[in-house]
Amino acid sequence: ATGFFAGVYKSIDHGDSWTRTNDGALGGVYSSFGWWFGNIRIDPTNPDVAYVLGLSIYKTTNGGQSWFYSSSGIHVDQHGLYIHPQNPDYLVAGNDGGIYISQNGGSSYSKSYHLPITQFYTGEIDYQQPQRLYGGTQDNGTIRTLSWGLDDWQQIYGGDGFYVRVDPEDHSYMYAESQYGGLGRSTNGGSSFTSALSGISGADRKNWNSPLELDPNTPQVLYFGTHRLYQSTNRAQSWTAISGDLTAGPSPGNLVFGTLTTIAVAPADGSVIYTGSDDGTVSVTLNGSDWSNISAGLPQRWITRVTVDPQDAHSAYVTLSGYRWDEYLPHIFRTTDAGNSWEDISGNLPEIPLNDVIVDPADDSTLFVAGDGGVFVTRNLGAQWDYLGSDLPLVPVTDLTLHHPTRTLLAATYGRSMFKYDLNQLTSLPAQRDAELPGDFHLAQNYPNPFNQSTVISYQLSVGGEVNLSVFNLLGERVATLVSESQNAGNHRVSWDGRDGRGNALASGTYIFRLKFGQRSVAKRMLLIR
Numbered sequence: 001a002t003g004f005f006a007g008v009y010k011s012i013d014h015g016d017s018w019t020r021t022n023d024g025a026l027g028g029v030y031s032s033f034g035w036w037f038g039n040i041r042i043d044p045t046n047p048d049v050a051y052v053l054g055l056s057i058y059k060t061t062n063g064g065q066s067w068f069y070s071s072s073g074i075h076v077d078q079h080g081l082y083i084h085p086q087n088p089d090y091l092v093a094g095n096d097g098g099i100y101i102s103q104n105g106g107s108s109y110s111k112s113y114h115l116p117i118t119q120f121y122t123g124e125i126d127y128q129q130p131q132r133l134y135g136g137t138q139d140n141g142t143i144r145t146l147s148w149g150l151d152d153w154q155q156i157y158g159g160d161g162f163y164v165r166v167d168p169e170d171h172s173y174m175y176a177e178s179q180y181g182g183l184g185r186s187t188n189g190g191s192s193f194t195s196a197l198s199g200i201s202g203a204d205r206k207n208w209n210s211p212l213e214l215d216p217n218t219p220q221v222l223y224f225g226t227h228r229l230y231q232s233t234n235r236a237q238s239w240t241a242i243s244g245d246l247t248a249g250p251s252p253g254n255l256v257f258g259t260l261t262t263i264a265v266a267p268a269d270g271s272v273i274y275t276g277s278d279d280g281t282v283s284v285t286l287n288g289s290d291w292s293n294i295s296a297g298l299p300q301r302w303i304t305r306v307t308v309d310p311q312d313a314h315s316a317y318v319t320l321s322g323y324r325w326d327e328y329l330p331h332i333f334r335t336t337d338a339g340n341s342w343e344d345i346s347g348n349l350p351e352i353p354l355n356d357v358i359v360d361p362a363d364d365s366t367l368f369v370a371g372d373g374g375v376f377v378t379r380n381l382g383a384q385w386d387y388l389g390s391d392l393p394l395v396p397v398t399d400l401t402l403h404h405p406t407r408t409l410l411a412a413t414y415g416r417s418m419f420k421y422d423l424n425q426l427t428s429l430p431a432q433r434d435a436e437l438p439g440d441f442h443l444a445q446n447y448p449n450p451f452n453q454s455t456v457i458s459y460q461l462s463v464g465g466e467v468n469l470s471v472f473n474l475l476g477e478r479v480a481t482l483v484s485e486s487q488n489a490g491n492h493r494v495s496w497d498g499r500d501g502r503g504n505a506l507a508s509g510t511y512i513f514r515l516k517f518g519q520r521s522v523a524k525r526m527l528l529i530r
Helices: 423-428
Strands: 039-042 050-053 057-060 078-083 091-095 098-102 110-112 120-125 133-137 142-145 154-157 164-166 174-178 182-186 212-214 222-225 229-232 260-265 273-277 282-285 291-293 302-308 316-321 331-335 354-359 367-371 374-378 385-387 397-403 408-413 418-422 441-443 455-461 465-472 478-487 490-496 509-517 520-528
Touching: 039 078, 050 078, 120 164, 120 397, 133 164, 133 174, 154 174, 164 212, 212 260, 222 260, 273 302, 316 354, 331 354, 354 397, 367 397, 374 397, 418 423, 441 509, 441 520, 455 465, 455 509, 465 490, 478 490
Parallel strands: 260 302, 302 354
Antiparallel strands: 039 050, 050 057, 078 091, 091 098, 098 110, 120 133, 120 408, 133 142, 142 154, 164 174, 174 182, 212 222, 222 229, 260 273, 273 282, 282 291, 302 316, 316 331, 354 367, 367 374, 374 385, 397 408, 408 418, 441 455, 455 490, 465 478, 465 509, 509 520
């Protein structure tokens, strides 16, 4: 989306009247999208001193009669500015690069280092040297550490950083991306990169985070997604389209939509390839050239990941996010017949969007799922999900990477940097454990389930508060509200007869019941059989 700068106005009579300041110097402060985080901050000790925040910071010391640039040496995209109430020369600026401190009213800034607040889109482990980690970051490029370190991360590719892939057979070859598919190729271990877009049409629709994958069987072969799929057989020196449009088509809006978001090449058979798109389209080819739309049976939501079983090319998993539609159900589905049918395996996952799924190569009944509230594991194909680990903050996990030889699981988070988990600890997990996020309430599975005439939903509140218990269909549409009131702490039970809010009997199928308590919520599935 784009916007424009319409001026800075000032009132000296509590808002009864306004005059425009002499703001000609501020014309570029918002650029195309600076309005997204634009702010005005006023010195608490002197109303004639003010700051305008956009891509950069501008300052006035004379009530807006003139403005000057006041963000030399700091990262762009200013989200916040703190002015010390007793010492207004002491400023703390927050932007896409982190925290910067000025002690002279913005004439100069110094960066505050060592805050683990990087927003990662993706992560990668060097297969040959697993102490080398890589990640694509929001507005801070592609970065890496060579030693599992906390303080030795360096940027190796610019822009916003997205997919980064290291050749598992020869790690001198690696690939990194900037926004909208700005793909680079390195032949010297990341010391330098050259553009790797030869053969990819500039007119193609490309996602902000365009997918890139190596064939796990032959890593010299790569795949890149726009609204169609491209293949390279020479380590990204050139590309050839191997599909038509694998989405539902372009969007009429002013944002790019109708793009591929994920690619999965079957480890057991490199000619079997799955793709997913932002508009909910999942496709598969069983021979590398003929494609089928296999979206039937899946919610029309953003496909965040398709993952193929390492041993069976026809078994795959799909995670979806309804965040764009203001819907937070934990969508994960499984197919064992290359998408002819899908099974919902979300089970007792909490109500959060899901972003990634990994199949454990050592046990294909064990799955790891990344969501907007952490990482979850099942050891029985979704019959029971457990929250994995106790040290991960409650933060969106955008990407998972598993290094099988060392049994290391890497979690890239959006806002709390990266975490690793030793999967050898899995043997110590209890057999059954509630996967709900920590909170002040508990939602039990309905009983009976499946049900025909009626079912009972039970929940517990440790403290009193506002409660909403609703039922949704698999499209995320609310079909019934069972509770919407303030309730006391204690045990509660509600009976539901399988009818919507107008008293109409609902059709057989899977429904979701969601308990919302304060700002937290959790959902479970139930099966109605007529």
